Amino acid sequence: MQxxxxxxxxxxxxxxxxxxARAVRPIAPDEPLEVTVRLRPQGAPADLSPSAFADQAPAARTYLTRTELAAQMGAAPQDVAAVTAFAAAHGLAVVRADAAxxxxxxxxxxGALSTAFGTELHQYESPAGRYRGRTGPLTVPxxxxxxxxxxxxxxxxxxxxAHFQVRGPAAGAVVARVAGPSFTPPALAKLYNFPAGLDGHGQCIGLIELGGGFRPDDLTAYxxxxxxxxxxVATVGVDGGSNQPTTAQGADGEVMLDIEVAAAxxxxxxxxxxxxxxxxxxFLDAVTAAVHDQVNQPTVISISWGGPENTWTTGALDQFNQAFQAAALLGITVCCAAGDNGSGDGxxxxxxxxxxxxxSPFALACGGTRLTAAGAKIGSEVVWNAGPGSATGGGISAHFPVPAYQKTLKLPIAAQAKAAQPGRGLPDVAGNADPASxxxxxxxxxxxxxxGTSAVAPLWAGLVALFNQKLAKPAGFLNPLLYGSLAGRGLLHDITSGTNGAYAARAGWDACTGWGSPNGAALLGALAAAPPTKPA
Structure with missing residues (x-):
């Protein structure tokens, strides 16, 4: 379209x-709406690719403050002014502007917004429910x-x-085929050798939630x-969102899972x-709010929500990635659930x-395993795959190219996608996710x-908070280290059995469980030391 x-x-x-989906009626031209117009960063560093973040121990890294980030990557005043003038010309109000x-x-x-951005809005009905939508591209002067x-x-x-699944016969739940022993988060922390004597003091974990809520009485009892x-637990409302608990089978399951795992x-x-x-x-406004939060200043962000890449606009993919780049510059680790619907992602x-x-190449993608314990140790751990609709996500990005830290990997191409171009492989790490365990x-x-992998993201977020308590500087963007100086040193439990559909586990990294599940104390010890000198 031109x-x-x-x-x-x-x-x-x-x-x-x-x-x-089918369009059932145009949106009334006088219906009030708000939109977020994202602007280009004014003076971004020359290299914002993953290769800009070296395979260095956290102590050797230099992170920006949020004030420095705003100065380097914020929007230029003249760009804000140009959009403000555009709004006035179309009878639109500026609700707020945040250059940072x-x-x-x-x-x-x-009606005015449709004219301003060159589109038509309709009410749609689809199997997923009603929504206000548009088709085609947007335009601006x-x-x-x-x-x-x-x-x-x-x-x-x-x-x-939300990437969580409930075990048992509750409404809407996934019934585990063969239920085994379940675990409290502290029990899993012991099995995964989380470092002793640390509790995350001085750290802040940010949780992104797109619905539901929590009840303080439940937290007290648990x-x-x-x-x-x-x-x-502090809350920040974004775009009208708030703590609104409903039912256990709704988004409350996600919110409570995230809070209880991370805090435990x-x-x-x-x-x-x-x-x-x-x-x-x-979703995007919540992520940028967390990254730029000058009050709470999270050093770890956990995200247990997601969807297949092909359901996003390419502009959204790139804007989220830019936000995660900003997190990396600040020393924030962003842990993301890799999905619960196998290699097809539903x-x-x-x-x-x-x-x-x-x-996103800047996310620590968290895949899923099924774990059994043998006393105080891991008895077995395999790829989580309980059948259709209940298996770890993972695979190859169709949007993001292979990042520098994965250039030496032999990335798999699924049998159904032989013509696919190589892309960012995920997940990076894993942890217990099968509802059966x-x-x-x-x-x-x-x-x-x-x-669900929803549990693995806050599990790793809590572990990173322990790291950050001990380290001189935050662990930050871990991927260059995981694929570089930390690789092949036995710092994670390598998962070598199972598939998620199109991809199979193997020794080393794979597109089911990444490098594996954590050996927390060993990882912390390696992060606290300078990486060994690589041969020339």
């Missing part, structure tokens, strides 16, 4: 309707073509799903039973939950699909066993 005269297409803004986060929020009637990096909020379809301090393995850390609507706009086309945002949690007054 843009009208004197206008240009916003790169990566093309949208298609959801499968089997590179956005301007505009509000106005749907040519003068804004290099300034506007994305426009989010016109389309409010649900963008992500942590009292574990004989751990009851965490004081790092009981001294502060937890901040960023609540936002489950839309591209809400897409019914017979092809492999990687889950996003785990497929799941996590004992409390949700809305019920004691449940929950699995």
């Amino acid at each position: 843009a009208p005269q004197n206008r240009t297409i916003v790169r990566g803004s093309e949208r298609t309707a959801l499968p089997q 986060q590179c956005y301007v929020v505009l509000a106005g009637p749907a 040519k003068a804004l073509g290099d300034i506007v990096a994305g426009v989010f909020g016109l389309d409010d379809r649900p963008q992500a799903r 942590f009292t039973r574990l004989k751990l301090p009851v965490p004081a 393995v790092a009981p001294g850390a502060r937890l901040v939950v960023y609540f936002a609507p489950n839309t591209t706009q809400g 897409v019914a086309d017979g092809q492999p699909h990687a889950d996003f945002p785990a497929s 799941g996590y004992e949690v409390r949700v809305d007054g019920q004691d449940l066993v929950i699995g």
